[in-house]
Amino acid sequence: MASLGANADQPAQPGFVYLDQVLQHAHYEARYYSGDNFVGSRIDGYESPRVILTKEAATALAEVERDVALSGLQLKLFDGYRPQRAVAHFQRWAADLADTRTKDRxxxxxxxxxxxxDGYIAKKSAHCRGSTVDLTLVDASTGQELDMGSHFDFFGPISHHGTNLISVQQTRNRETLRSAMQRHGFEPYANEWWHYTLKQEPYPNTAFDFPVK
Structure with missing residues (x-):
């Protein structure tokens, strides 16, 4: 693992790191930078496709990476720290009931x-505190995501932990991710199989707004 303080290329906010400087074999798909997301455009505050977390969350996630590697798996990151301005963007989109371009997906x-x-979009997001991550698992031999029964940011009961709407294998895949994350100090969010927050997060009462760049 790279040293958390060794590289001069650091996020603007002290106490945060780029995950690509911490994780060794992770995959990245920064949906809120790319525009391939439920809003249908790049989200405010995302000026780079990199993923940022607090040092504490990044250190714990590196342990998860080592853990799942023993089973031939790797991590794939969709989002980490989220600027407060991005949450405001989500709120504006949600208030525009005429814009349903992404409803089918x-x-x-x-x-x-x-x-x-129903709790799929929050007016206050744990992501803004910097220790919450959205992720899945990838087969290291093929580079393919494990089948979790629904895709990232699919809003509905099929994305909930404990749903009976998915297959036995899909349930096992979710449990593999959940077990690894919980072993290393992360808590799941009931409505989203991909969403985890570090229990001992360093900034539990602070919503940051520095851009991802």
Missing amino acids: YYPHLDKAALFR
């Missing part, structure tokens, strides 16, 4: 107005 069985009510 991301929330086909829900009314857009229900996304806040």
